[in-house]
Amino acid sequence: MSAPTVEFFFDVGSPASYLAWRQLPRIAAETNAVIAFRPMLLGGVFKATGNASPVTVPAKGRWMTDDLQRWARRYGVAFGLNPNFPINTLTLMRGAAGMQMRHAERFVAYVDAIYRAMFELPRDLGDADVLVATLREAGFDPTGFAALVADPEVKARLIATTEEAVARGVFGAPTFFVGEDMFFGQDRLEFVREALLGQRTGAA
Amino acid sequence: MSAPTVEFFFDVGSPASYLAWRQLPRIAAETNAVIAFRPMLLGGVFKATGNASPVTVPAKGRWMTDDLQRWARRYGVAFGLNPNFPINTLTLMRGAAGMQMRHAERFVAYVDAIYRAMFELPRDLGDADVLVATLREAGFDPTGFAALVADPEVKARLIATTEEAVARGVFGAPTFFVGEDMFFGQDRLEFVREALLGQRTGAA
Numbered sequence: 001m002s003a004p005t006v007e008f009f010f011d012v013g014s015p016a017s018y019l020a021w022r023q024l025p026r027i028a029a030e031t032n033a034v035i036a037f038r039p040m041l042l043g044g045v046f047k048a049t050g051n052a053s054p055v056t057v058p059a060k061g062r063w064m065t066d067d068l069q070r071w072a073r074r075y076g077v078a079f080g081l082n083p084n085f086p087i088n089t090l091t092l093m094r095g096a097a098g099m100q101m102r103h104a105e106r107f108v109a110y111v112d113a114i115y116r117a118m119f120e121l122p123r124d125l126g127d128a129d130v131l132v133a134t135l136r137e138a139g140f141d142p143t144g145f146a147a148l149v150a151d152p153e154v155k156a157r158l159i160a161t162t163e164e165a166v167a168r169g170v171f172g173a174p175t176f177f178v179g180e181d182m183f184f185g186q187d188r189l190e191f192v193r194e195a196l197l198g199q200r201t202g203a204a
Numbered sequence: 205m206s207a208p209t210v211e212f213f214f215d216v217g218s219p220a221s222y223l224a225w226r227q228l229p230r231i232a233a234e235t236n237a238v239i240a241f242r243p244m245l246l247g248g249v250f251k252a253t254g255n256a257s258p259v260t261v262p263a264k265g266r267w268m269t270d271d272l273q274r275w276a277r278r279y280g281v282a283f284g285l286n287p288n289f290p291i292n293t294l295t296l297m298r299g300a301a302g303m304q305m306r307h308a309e310r311f312v313a314y315v316d317a318i319y320r321a322m323f324e325l326p327r328d329l330g331d332a333d334v335l336v337a338t339l340r341e342a343g344f345d346p347t348g349f350a351a352l353v354a355d356p357e358v359k360a361r362l363i364a365t366t367e368e369a370v371a372r373g374v375f376g377a378p379t380f381f382v383g384e385d386m387f388f389g390q391d392r393l394e395f396v397r398e399a400l401l402g403q404r405t406g407a408a
Contacts, residue, residue: 049261049262049263049264050260050261050262051261051263051264056254057253057254057255057375058253058254059253059255059370059373059374059375060253060255060375060376060388062373063373063375063386063388066385066386067387067388067392070395166263169263169266169267170263171261171263171264171267172264181270182267182270183271184264184267184271187391188271191274
């Protein structure tokens with residue numbers, strides 16, 4: 001019996017993706033599933049689909065702050081909405097794509113450090129000095145990181161994943177796929193879990 | 205100990221509000237809560253807040269169709285997305301506001317008949333003949349209904365509820381309030397239930 005797979009399309013600037021990042025390992029453990037991490041650029045997805053951040057509707061943005069806190073409490077996850085939100089995540093997501101391509105063994109540590117700086121501490125990662133300090137604290141060499149995010153193959157990978165996401169119907173983050181079934185939002189993780197259990201049964 | 209109250213702001217054109225309409229009585233029964241029905245005009249809410257129907261982003265609209273079907277299956281609720289969607293619900297919502305004002309004992313039967321025609325059968329309620337037939341089948345006199353929805357006080361009530369909703373932070377439907385805590389979406393009914401339980405405990 002092969003392990004079921006959940007593809008996880010995310011951007012480090014998305015607070016709902018952060019909550020999903022913290023919950024998905026537990027769900028994968030409970031369903032014997034493998035997580036396929038798919039770092040994408042949410043800004044690119046918005047541009048391609050005509051979608052926009054919920055905070056562009058002020059009333060929706062205000063409610064979302066409460067809603068995210070409710071979910072964080074339910075999950076027992078530390079969460080502070082970043083006052084610098086929304087930030088441009090291009091460099092950070094190139095970093096995620098690059099880590100996955102060139103330093104796969106450190107990919108999770110990298111995303112974890114960025115998410116922690118973004119939604120736990122929280123810090124202004126749009127400030128280059130703050131990013132350098134954050135990378136150093138997590139054991140990453142800022143010079144190597146600068147080279148990684150300037151690598152044309154890394155840039156191309158992030159673009160390709162973003163384009164693939166849009167082609168498959170993604171319009172926001174986080175988005176999950178179990179086979180061809182798509183689930184949008186960290187608030188759909190229960191459906192993701194059921195799909196993984198169904199796939200496991202189906203493959204038995 | 206007084207019964208906790210959940211305010212339910214809804215529009216009959218909203219499929220997620222329909223799912224909430226079908227689930228809320230069960231939650232109210234389980235929590236000994238009272239439902240305060242607040243018919244509002246979703247189009248007016250969108251206009252006032254700058255929000256828009258999710259279907260205005262085509263990729264989001266496609267996913268929502270799947271998502272609503274998943275929830276309907278989970279709830280065991282008959283659901284067919286109306287092919288005439290989105291429709292102008294002004295007359296229908298004036299009807300809801302009017303029933304609540306002038307024929308409170310038939311309010312639930314009216315909304316139920318409209319929701320059934322909208323999302324179970326489904327029918328094109330934008331067609332006047334179809335609406336008349338739907339009203340007749342549910343035991344409502346179409347002539348009386350026409351007078352009701354033309355009543356200036358009824359029109360004013362719908363406007364007032366819509367304006368109140370916007371003033372309190374509503375940007376979409378369904379929206380629930382338990383005290384001053386706001387919950388958006390039928391997918392937040394579990395939080396609504398918890399809030400009702402908390403309010404009951406708090407008041408004990």
